[in-house]
Amino acid sequence: MPSNRILIAAVLGLCLAGTALAQPRLGRVATPDEIAKQDITIGPDGATLPPGAGSVADGLAVYEANCKSCHGDKGAGGPMDRLTGGIGSLTSGTPVKTVASYWPYATTIFDYVRRAMPYPAPQSLTSDEIYAVIAYLLSIDKIVPEDAVLSEKTLAQVRMPNRDGFISYYPKPPR
């Protein structure tokens, strides 16, 4: 019966409006300062990179002091993850996935090393030290030249060898 349906719809509408109004809305508006302090994510565009700079030479010192004990000489691995080499191996029978051979964006190295490394003391490196250690690691595979200085202006421009190696399966596999 149409009139009944309208009545039901009206009542439903009221109920829905009622629940919407009943949402607590208790969130406190965040200040720009507290957002800036917590937003440590660096996307591929590098827009949120902090100011700073570091050279390959500085990076070698940072690496030897903070990373080598776990990631080996020149990032060759051992006892922990191998970070360098393996470029060109992904189509072989023994693919070697490293930062150099597999990671699509250099910005991800900054994001990850700053938040998670060195493993025993995460978040202990300065921005300059992080730019430097990335410059050093990438110089090993000649992804950046020996005299490279990386900074918030140049890091996002580094083209990683496997930049186009990923196919997004979201929302659906390509076809």
Place this chain on the structure above:
Amino acid sequence: MDGSDKRAMRRLESELGEPVAGGGLLHRRAFLRGGVAFAGAVTVAAKVNSAAAAPTIGAESPLSMTRPGKLFTGYGVPARSEEGVRRLFALVANREGAGTSRTPWHMLNGSITPSGLHFERHHNGVPDVDASRHTLLIHGLVKRPLVFTLATLQRYPMETRIHFIECAGNSGALTRPDPAQDTVGGLHGLLSCSEWTGVPVSVLLDEAGIDPRGKWVLAEGADAAGMSRSVPLAKLQDDAMIALYQNGEAVRPEQGYPMRLLLPGYEGNINVKWLRRLKVTEGPMHTRDETSKYTELMPDGKARQFTLPLGPKSVITHPSYGMKIQGPGYYEISGIAWSGAGRVRTVEVSADGGVSWATAALAQPVISKAVTRFRLPWRWSGQMTTLLSRAIDETGDIQPLRKPWMEQYAPGQGFHYNAMQLWAVDPLGNVKNTYA
């Protein structure tokens, strides 16, 4: 055998049912029909009445009936004899906090994982989060960036749902060239299933007001790895939850106390624990754990990225590796099945290496994106037998065999393994992992 014996035998057989598939598989309702007890023969020990002249009944009873029991405790623990039922793990030097502990499914039954046995995967240990100071920040492409405390979230309307969480690396050992001889927990224990209670993420996102450019959301944890993953906004607006409770109590520290992101059916890693931040963005951030890890390299050198829902999967837990079957006769085959796409529609079991199949009974209710227990009666002949199961989910997706699964990927690729698990039973009743 005289006439009445034969009649009794026939009656028993019809109650049990004739085999419905090779290898002695019986109809899934065979056990229910006859009311015959198969739980194992009950042996009643003969007692010698040694009591003097006027015996009391206490002399005939177990000790526990003759003296008062223990007093109350504030938080119960399993029975003393269950001490061996523990998560399985090994600590690796220099990376003690980056590893896993596994749910011992071969020691459990049912479908819910006790909170203390929920698998763990941490990237730098379990943080000691001060719940009174912890906040959840929602910002980025929103109209109003917002901060929520645990106390404010507890005032929101909540939902309670049962869902599994499975690590993307679960069962990865089965991609090795030779079948690893390990228990169900050791092989498939990076899977657990809990009842979760919390606040729908969509409600909080509505409150913040999503900018139409927002399509992804970076979720970040407050641990020493700062675990961070890009989540499709559509998933957060669908069935995602900020989980505050697990199996009725506050989420355990190992599971993200005081709050974790729950993305039903998605690979475990993206269900960010110790959740402290959601940033709405236009595109994914390509974090380390969605590029370096949790992506699947294919033979052509390209890698699949954002393969988030987990495929249909099942494994027989009883019998399984490490168990010894006590001679020919009747047993219950039992196991677990799940799918990241929804409900498990059917589980089929084979006791002849996949030549013939029988439909298992599913423990009810079958819940979407939750572990479902399956069962099937079986009469073991004592011969060499290969047992396996396959799950089919409500979308019609069928759990694959190992070979076609492996062929999709480059060598060494072990994420999202959901192929069938085969168990070989030898004539002595020993159960081994096998690939064929």
